[in-house]
Amino acid sequence: MVVFFSATIGEAPRGPLNLNWKRHVKLEAFCPRHGMCRRKGRAMIPPLSTHGFYKVHPLVHYTISQPQHQYYKTAASEVCRQIESGLFKGYGTLIKTYSALKEDSTMPVSLQYVSKWTEGCRTTQNMETVNGVHKTMSKDGDNDDEDGFNRMEERNDDEEQGEEGGSGEEESLDDSPKRIGTKIKKITKTRQRFKVRRMKANARERNRMHGLNDALESLRKVVPCYSNTQKLSKIDTLRLAKNYIWALSETLQSDESPDLMLFVQALCHGLSQPTTNLVAGCLQLNPRTFLPEQVQDIPSQVHQTSTASFSLHPSYPYPSPPYGTMDSSHIHHSKPHPVDNALEPFFETTFTDCTSTSPRFEGPLSPPLSVNGNFSYKHESTAEFDKNYALSIQYATQGMAGVQCLHPFYASSSKHFDILMDNMMSFETHHERKLNA
DNA sequence: TAGGCCATCTGGTCCT
DNA sequence: AGGACCAGATGGCCTA
Numbered sequence: 001m002v003v004f005f006s007a008t009i010g011e012a013p014r015g016p017l018n019l020n021w022k023r024h025v026k027l028e029a030f031c032p033r034h035g036m037c038r039r040k041g042r043a044m045i046p047p048l049s050t051h052g053f054y055k056v057h058p059l060v061h062y063t064i065s066q067p068q069h070q071y072y073k074t075a076a077s078e079v080c081r082q083i084e085s086g087l088f089k090g091y092g093t094l095i096k097t098y099s100a101l102k103e104d105s106t107m108p109v110s111l112q113y114v115s116k117w118t119e120g121c122r123t124t125q126n127m128e129t130v131n132g133v134h135k136t137m138s139k140d141g142d143n144d145d146e147d148g149f150n151r152m153e154e155r156n157d158d159e160e161q162g163e164e165g166g167s168g169e170e171e172s173l174d175d176s177p178k179r180i181g182t183k184i185k186k187i188t189k190t191r192q193r194f195k196v197r198r199m200k201a202n203a204r205e206r207n208r209m210h211g212l213n214d215a216l217e218s219l220r221k222v223v224p225c226y227s228n229t230q231k232l233s234k235i236d237t238l239r240l241a242k243n244y245i246w247a248l249s250e251t252l253q254s255d256e257s258p259d260l261m262l263f264v265q266a267l268c269h270g271l272s273q274p275t276t277n278l279v280a281g282c283l284q285l286n287p288r289t290f291l292p293e294q295v296q297d298i299p300s301q302v303h304q305t306s307t308a309s310f311s312l313h314p315s316y317p318y319p320s321p322p323y324g325t326m327d328s329s330h331i332h333h334s335k336p337h338p339v340d341n342a343l344e345p346f347f348e349t350t351f352t353d354c355t356s357t358s359p360r361f362e363g364p365l366s367p368p369l370s371v372n373g374n375f376s377y378k379h380e381s382t383a384e385f386d387k388n389y390a391l392s393i394q395y396a397t398q399g400m401a402g403v404q405c406l407h408p409f410y411a412s413s414s415k416h417f418d419i420l421m422d423n424m425m426s427f428e429t430h431h432e433r434k435l436n437a
Numbered sequence: 438t439a440g441g442c443c444a445t446c447t448g449g450t451c452c453t
Numbered sequence: 454a455g456g457a458c459c460a461g462a463t464g465g466c467c468t469a
Contacts, residue, residue, distance in 0.1 A: 197455080202446060204456070209444075233442065272441095 224267060225282030236275040243267045 220232050223240045232240065247266040251258045264283060268276045 198447080201448095201456085205447085205458090206445070208457075213444090235442090 225279050227278060227282070230274070230278055232275060232278070233272070236271050239270050240267065240275065240279070243269050243271075 216234055216237055219241055220226060220237050223232070223237065223244050225232075225240075243266055247258075247263055250266070251263070264279065264285060268279055271279065
């Protein structure tokens, strides 16, 4: 039985998941005959046998669930047992450290032995054996799925050969051991230099992406909603920021107080449904009240007074991206009403401006939204949100009777929509704070 | 389980 | 030569 053993130490994924990841060793099993015998997102762990080939892949990884952990440990134990009993030959690549294993006293200690063994396999002499195994497998029709490291090295060797040829260095017929030795040294040196360069480039790229993510995180904190529990996706953060800037500039240019509903609609332009829900939650709004197709359910007096300063401004100056233009035909596919008309200049111009450069969104309108998440603006308390939401429903049914508009910014809308003014005050206070900061 | 989102690796291109 | 930037590929988790 021949078992391929390959080990790499990777970095734990960053991002929200890294908040509580710990170092664990993850083992994955691969079957060369069928390629990677694994489904997406789920490793297939032995029955160690099907075709006799396994590729065990320990990764420094984020915490995995206990059953999975046990699963991997079982697989590791089985592989180690076979290694120790000499049941197979193999080779290892890119062995860096097994410190992660040592942190877990329950993991098989024999992997330390594996480490030494595989490092030994990486000598030039042993690599020939390894390659021999590969050739044998290829003859047998097996899918020899080498890891990227080996592929890289082989490719690099080819490049080196090419470079030598291209440099005008004549191929000598003199195959003296001295010359061969020099060549091997040169190849090894070049290979090492390439590896170092690649690793440095990877590290730089990682840092660059981390910087980008940090900037994105900063942006998340200044756009209208920020939730500790539901993180805005990258793309929606950018969309929301763009919408927010546009909406604010429209507000500044207008002498009239903006209409809240249209303001929120502008904010949610092109956002995904979860993000739209999040924005609604942050503003303590019922999303159904500002989704145009739902607005028609609001009493008629609401429609009649929902003129918007946004509608006075003819253009949405930025080209709509391919991810979704809020085409009025999609938004208002049922029947027109005054709100449609108010929005029309806003989106109409968008299409006029962008149809030549940007594809229009042809998809169906998102289904009605619902506030069912655990979010609110800077919220900590779900109960508080539930209470407010219940109140908002009450206000909505009562036509907001008796609710005082405390701030002129929302004067035109607070009378008509289920919004809690104290929450809106907190919303604006937040942004004043952000702007003043 | 498919799709969304994400992090990382990698090679290509451009610039200094 | 090396760094920055970019896009494609890959593989992982999460959620509906």
